Amino acid sequence: DLFDPEDEEDDGDNNGTVYTSLTIESNVSWSKNTYIIDGRLSITNGGHLTIAPGSVLKFHSGAEIYVSGANSALTANGTVDQPITFTSVSNTPAAGDWDYIGFDAEASGNSSMQYCIVEYAGGYADYYGGAIWNEGARISVDNCTIRYSGYHGVVCEDEGYFTSFTNNTLTDNAAYDVEIQANYAHTIGTGNVINGKGVFVTSDDVEGTDVTWGLQTAPYVIASRVEINSANGAKLTIAAGNTIQFASGAEMVVGNDGYGTLIAQGTEQMPILFTSTSVQKQGGQWDFIAFESGATSNSILDHCIIEAGGGYADYTGAIDIEESYISITNTEIRTSASFGITLDGSAYFNSFYNNYIHDCASYAMEIYGKYAHTIGTGNVYGATDKIKVLTSTISQTSVTWVAQSTPYVIDGTIEVASASGSTLNIEPGTVIHFTEGSDIKVGNGDYGKLIANGTSASPIIFTTAAPAGGQQPGQWDGIFFYANTMNGSLLNYCEVSYGGGYADTYDNGNINLGQVPVGLPVISNCTISYSAGWGIYSEESSPDLENNTFINNNLGDIGNKKGMIK
Numbered sequence: 001d002l003f004d005p006e007d008e009e010d011d012g013d014n015n016g017t018v019y020t021s022l023t024i025e026s027n028v029s030w031s032k033n034t035y036i037i038d039g040r041l042s043i044t045n046g047g048h049l050t051i052a053p054g055s056v057l058k059f060h061s062g063a064e065i066y067v068s069g070a071n072s073a074l075t076a077n078g079t080v081d082q083p084i085t086f087t088s089v090s091n092t093p094a095a096g097d098w099d100y101i102g103f104d105a106e107a108s109g110n111s112s113m114q115y116c117i118v119e120y121a122g123g124y125a126d127y128y129g130g131a132i133w134n135e136g137a138r139i140s141v142d143n144c145t146i147r148y149s150g151y152h153g154v155v156c157e158d159e160g161y162f163t164s165f166t167n168n169t170l171t172d173n174a175a176y177d178v179e180i181q182a183n184y185a186h187t188i189g190t191g192n193v194i195n196g197k198g199v200f201v202t203s204d205d206v207e208g209t210d211v212t213w214g215l216q217t218a219p220y221v222i223a224s225r226v227e228i229n230s231a232n233g234a235k236l237t238i239a240a241g242n243t244i245q246f247a248s249g250a251e252m253v254v255g256n257d258g259y260g261t262l263i264a265q266g267t268e269q270m271p272i273l274f275t276s277t278s279v280q281k282q283g284g285q286w287d288f289i290a291f292e293s294g295a296t297s298n299s300i301l302d303h304c305i306i307e308a309g310g311g312y313a314d315y316t317g318a319i320d321i322e323e324s325y326i327s328i329t330n331t332e333i334r335t336s337a338s339f340g341i342t343l344d345g346s347a348y349f350n351s352f353y354n355n356y357i358h359d360c361a362s363y364a365m366e367i368y369g370k371y372a373h374t375i376g377t378g379n380v381y382g383a384t385d386k387i388k389v390l391t392s393t394i395s396q397t398s399v400t401w402v403a404q405s406t407p408y409v410i411d412g413t414i415e416v417a418s419a420s421g422s423t424l425n426i427e428p429g430t431v432i433h434f435t436e437g438s439d440i441k442v443g444n445g446d447y448g449k450l451i452a453n454g455t456s457a458s459p460i461i462f463t464t465a466a467p468a469g470g471q472q473p474g475q476w477d478g479i480f481f482y483a484n485t486m487n488g489s490l491l492n493y494c495e496v497s498y499g500g501g502y503a504d505t506y507d508n509g510n511i512n513l514g515q516v517p518v519g520l521p522v523i524s525n526c527t528i529s530y531s532a533g534w535g536i537y538s539e540e541s542s543p544d545l546e547n548n549t550f551i552n553n554n555l556g557d558i559g560n561k562k563g564m565i566k
Helices: 182-187 369-374
Strands: 008-011 016-020 027-030 034-038 040-043 048-051 056-059 064-067 073-077 084-088 100-104 112-114 116-119 130-135 138-142 145-147 152-157 161-166 169-171 178-181 199-202 204-206 211-213 220-222 225-228 234-238 243-246 251-254 260-265 272-276 288-291 300-302 304-307 319-321 325-329 332-334 341-343 348-353 356-358 365-368 387-394 398-401 408-416 422-426 431-434 439-442 448-453 460-464 478-481 490-492 494-497 509-514 522-524 527-529 534-539 544-546 549-551 556-560
Touching: 040 048, 064 073, 073 084, 112 116, 116 130, 130 138, 145 152, 161 182, 178 182, 182 199, 182 204, 182 211, 204 234, 225 234, 225 260, 243 251, 251 260, 260 272, 300 304, 319 325, 348 369, 365 369, 369 387, 369 398, 369 408, 408 422, 408 448, 439 448, 448 460, 490 494, 494 509, 509 527, 527 534
Parallel strands: 016 034, 027 048, 034 056, 040 064, 048 073, 056 084, 064 100, 073 112, 084 116, 100 130, 112 138, 116 145, 130 152, 138 161, 145 169, 152 178, 178 199, 199 220, 204 225, 211 234, 220 243, 225 251, 234 260, 243 272, 251 288, 260 300, 272 304, 288 319, 300 325, 304 332, 319 341, 325 348, 332 356, 341 365, 365 387, 387 408, 398 422, 408 431, 408 439, 422 448, 431 460, 439 478, 448 490, 460 494, 478 509, 490 522, 494 527, 509 534, 522 544, 527 549, 534 556
Antiparallel strands: 008 016
16 A cells, blocks of 8 residues: 555554555655554655654564565664664564564665664564565665564575675574575674574575675574685685584585685684584584685685584595695694595695694595695694595605604505606605505606605604504505616615515515616615515515514515525
């Protein structure tokens, strides 16, 4: 109905003016008063309602304000001393007593609510909607209190967002305080006090070229899948101190369909927490943070905590990196149902240092051998959280495996070779375990060099991956040097044990030399023990052997096809 004086009457019981099914299609100003809304107050067709500071609007059950149509707007700007109150008409109000203040997609972007109290709304439905319901519009909400909603406090859907949302207080709402699409979560500003479940982020692509999820006092809750990517490059920064919660099966994916960057850079005092929505945390309660082929090298996780993930599959970590390289520093990764981190054959670290990975159901990390050197220093691992190194060829000119506080576990064959020559350096104190049938091959076909230069205080250990007490000779194949082994190859102060599993014949050992140039490799100050074959098997080779100790090798210390070498 158009405005009609007959729709207006004095209501002595509620000390105000009653409007029933009122339609506003022009510029209308309400002076300071109490207004009773019984039905729908529709602002449409270019209408604009301005409500004076200090006004009180009371709503009957099912009543609402709805702003729709081109150039329509609501201005409800109170002051700190004279807020505008939207509340229930009931003398004993309760959450959900009335419906909502709503805005549709065609409404003007000029709607503004400042210093308002919106309470006891959210009665439209118990599965969507909110006290303020933005269906595709652009609205400004600042310095407002939104409380006691029967469902969400504020809902933005269908590409709706805030032109400003600062210094608001949201409390005691039955569901989430704000629901918004991921692409517009950055329009939630700062200074808000959110005392409820937090910000419910619905599945969407974050496409902004440089947007930030500002610090809030309650979590951002990811409902399902959030992607960060666009053809021109999307960039999401998460402010220090935030908590990002994930529902069951939820995930964050960077660079899946376009280019994307995630900057999650906390501080020691204000880390960023990525966790599940469950009170009791356990592995697998959400899926992962994934960096795919379009993820840029500027992506970083620094001073973060990632917990209770790894729920997607037993082969995918809580962090999954594919065809990209990123930085992970000063970050704790814990209680994954699978790996802490998984990297595919084209993935590696731009930086990786000072991290703590523990209590993962599988390995701390799975990485291909050619990129294991990108694992940096200062990392700490749980007692059972090891680094799984997959079959690969190290073809770089020179790389170094840094000593970690946990073993590298080689699962397959690590080749060190290239046409121009490649070198693998292994730091003193490094422990390398091998699964059954695994080995290191140097100079096989192309040119390669292995430098394993330990010290008496920090030897390098090559041994079986079998658990303590279960070690047996032959549980891995061995270290192999071939004809194209390069000058400088050496094993010094190394412990090599429980290998020799390559064959059941005489031509195998913990260390195997196949027509290697004279004097290579240098093997010195090493302990070589518990081989299923020889300690060292030498096929027409003359290595430089100095001050080595041999213990309990099945066929003897040093031999070839003809038997023991004296």
